[in-house]
Amino acid sequence: MRFRPVGADALLLEVDTPLDWFAALDAERTAGRLGVVDIVPGARTVLLDGVADPAGLAERLRDWALSPVSRRDQPPLSVDVRFDGVDLPFVAEFAGLTPERVVDVLTATELKVAFCGFAPGFAYLSGLPWNVPRLGTPRTRVPAGAVALAAEFAGIYPTASPGGWRIVGHSDAKLFDVDRNPPALMTPGRTVRFKAV
Incomplete structure (x- = not known):
């Protein structure tokens, strides 16, 4: 995983499984444990926008263990x-x-x-x-x-x-x-x- 700052208040994560990261990060945001305004998955990336401290968040996520997220998915x-x-x-x-x-x-x-x-x-x-x-x-x-x-x-x-x-x-x-x-x-x-x- 690689982290890249985007402007003054965004962070781009280059990851192998963007949808998994999107789901996990969105769950953290919903629970109030992740201070970001928006989370945008891409083909090989996840953009975290509206981040108060991008460098601090990158450091926090560097050793973060991605675990499966239990989601109540909508029906197909x-x-x-x-x-x-x-x-x-x-x-x-x-x-x-x-x-x-x-x-x-x-x-x-x-x-x-x-x-x-x-x-x-x-x-x-x-x-x-x-x-x-x-x-x-x-x-x-x-x-x-x-x-x-x-x-x-x-x-x-x-x-x-x-x-x-x-x-x-x-x-x-x-x-x-x-x-x-x-x-x-x-x-x-x-x-x-x-x-x-």
Whole structure:
């Protein structure tokens, strides 16, 4: 594990299991034993923001034994997907399967929100059995609701935007709503299952 100061009041942890660290640190914060304002997991990092003494916290965490956290997780989130994406044949060929079998695998796979980013409501879902290559040249416009794969992640575009992921389907799920609490439908650690419709 490595610690890096970020500005005057944040600390970046480089760790092997960011979701485990996020859960443990969030439990400490909830219990009032960790003075941080926000905890943000990434692919290989956890950012602690609003830290009064980053150097002191780094020293405290240096010898911290990460232990499993008992969490009352929400039930898996089921997301309806029309598997009609333009890149589904490519993914099938890449995986050595038929398109129908790719859909079977995707709907049987339990995905987990590893971290969020790129756009409000965009969740990087880990757990894919393949490491799907990105497009050589990104599309200038991917429609909102596009369900796509890239590297070891799946994701759903919350709004229309450029993107280089392989589109395998579409969903009508509302991924971000400022009037909802929390605004993002998918939050770090949440389990997600795709349901073919």
